[in-house]
Amino acid sequence: MTTEAVTDALVIGAGPAGLFLAFELGLLGISCHIVDAQEHPGGQAATLYGDKPIYDIPALPRVTGQELTERLLEQLRPFAPAMHLGEEITTLAAGGDDGGWRLTTSRGSAFHASCVFIAAGVGAFAPRRLKLEGIEALEGSQVFHWRPTAGALSGQRVLVVGGDELALDRIDSLLADASPPASITLMHRRAVVQAPAETLARFEAQCAQGRVRFEVGQVSGLQIENGRLSAVDRSGPDGDLPPLAVDAVVVAQGMSPRLGPLADWGLVLERKQLPVDPANFGTALPGVFAVGDIVQYPGKKKLILSAFHEATLAAFAAADLLDPARSQVLQYTSSSSLLQGRLQV
Numbered sequence: 001m002t003t004e005a006v007t008d009a010l011v012i013g014a015g016p017a018g019l020f021l022a023f024e025l026g027l028l029g030i031s032c033h034i035v036d037a038q039e040h041p042g043g044q045a046a047t048l049y050g051d052k053p054i055y056d057i058p059a060l061p062r063v064t065g066q067e068l069t070e071r072l073l074e075q076l077r078p079f080a081p082a083m084h085l086g087e088e089i090t091t092l093a094a095g096g097d098d099g100g101w102r103l104t105t106s107r108g109s110a111f112h113a114s115c116v117f118i119a120a121g122v123g124a125f126a127p128r129r130l131k132l133e134g135i136e137a138l139e140g141s142q143v144f145h146w147r148p149t150a151g152a153l154s155g156q157r158v159l160v161v162g163g164d165e166l167a168l169d170r171i172d173s174l175l176a177d178a179s180p181p182a183s184i185t186l187m188h189r190r191a192v193v194q195a196p197a198e199t200l201a202r203f204e205a206q207c208a209q210g211r212v213r214f215e216v217g218q219v220s221g222l223q224i225e226n227g228r229l230s231a232v233d234r235s236g237p238d239g240d241l242p243p244l245a246v247d248a249v250v251v252a253q254g255m256s257p258r259l260g261p262l263a264d265w266g267l268v269l270e271r272k273q274l275p276v277d278p279a280n281f282g283t284a285l286p287g288v289f290a291v292g293d294i295v296q297y298p299g300k301k302k303l304i305l306s307a308f309h310e311a312t313l314a315a316f317a318a319a320d321l322l323d324p325a326r327s328q329v330l331q332y333t334s335s336s337s338l339l340q341g342r343l344q345v
């Protein structure tokens with residue numbers, strides 16, 4: 001679904017920085033849209049260490065990347081920002097006579113925003129793709145670079161390609177499905193699969209029970225008949241093997257971030273990072289702010305707690321820009337009836 005929206009604020013990135021920024025904007029009475037290239041919020045925390053605990057979030061002695069994301073979403077709920085997932089912001093250009101900025105996405109959505117917040121972290125995450133002739137046409141029907149939807153591969157012969165935790169996670173969710181695949185083969189180019197001990201032990205048990213077959217090898221081609229994938233060509237450590245009949249291929253070779261279109265927006269990047277003014281997190285473009293891992297300023301630390309601070313100052317700076325006459329009196333959530341009203345508490 002595409003969107004055409006006019007908004008005070010548009011946040012690029014639903015990682016920890018973008019989510020907390022949307023909360024701070026909400027407290028200041030500014031509504032926003034959030035756009036993220038990934039199908040789920042949470043940025044690196046959800047994608048790279050969703051089930052691993054981190055220990056340096058203030059007042060949360062131990063929290064996993066996924067739990068942190070869920071807590072940030074819960075905190076943000078009163079402000080109900082419009083969240084657009086699975087869409088990459090591809091262009092940012094001056095908004096013309098109306099001022100502000102015009103942004104478009106990879107799905108054809110368009111936004112006109114008075115203020116823009118770049119919370120793009122290390123870039124938009126995309127799955128490392130299997131590069132084979134004819135693969136694009138099968139994407140979403142028989143080849144899946146993202147997690148297939150529940151039940152999509154019911155009763156099918158599934159090949160999972162990958163050799164780390166992501167591949168084993170995909171296998172776990174396929175097996176946990178109410179209507180699982182008929183068979184699952186994991187193919188990895190090395191004999192060793194890299195994953196935490198607990199995940200590895202679970203995988204070994206799945207193999208021992210015959211629920212998953214592990215094969216060392218590589219997919220070298222796709223056999224497509226009448227537009228449908230029927231088998232994959234493969235090679236093993238000792239050379240080519242006979243084709244493997246499959247109905248679906250799940251590619252789980254990891255995710256890699258790419259800065260992508262951001263480099264073309266007329267912003268000066270220094271070593272793939274945006275220099276900002278640490279007093280207000282403004283960039284060189286008026287009304288365009290940046291926070292989180294994407295920014296660079298003296299003393300910058302790529303930590304979530306730093307991103308929270310940056311988000312707060314950027315939100316205040318945007319509020320001043322949007323309403324120069326607004327009161328400068330700092331309000332506390334513990335005592336301000338205005339803020340409590342906005343929080344619906």
Ligand SMILES: Cc1cc2nc3c(=O)[nH]c(=O)nc-3n(C[C@H](O)[C@H](O)[C@H](O)COP(=O)(O)OP(=O)(O)OC[C@H]3O[C@@H](n4cnc5c(N)ncnc54)[C@H](O)[C@@H]3O)c2cc1C
Pocket residue numbers: 012013014015016017018035036037038042043044045048049054055056087088089090119120121122123124125259260261262291292293294302303304305307
């Ligand atoms: C393995 C690992 C462990 C870590 N452990 C800790 C820890 O213990 N404590 C800690 O404080 N920090 C830790 N970090 C660092 C922390 O994850 C980052 O500082 C934090 O995620 C930065 O948040 P962010 O929102 O700036 O960026 P990100 O989390 O990278 O989120 C940015 C989001 O922007 C999206 N995006 C980018 N470009 C676009 C675009 N053009 N259009 C739409 N969306 C876009 C991306 O898809 C992504 O979802 C760790 C990092 C890693 C890799």
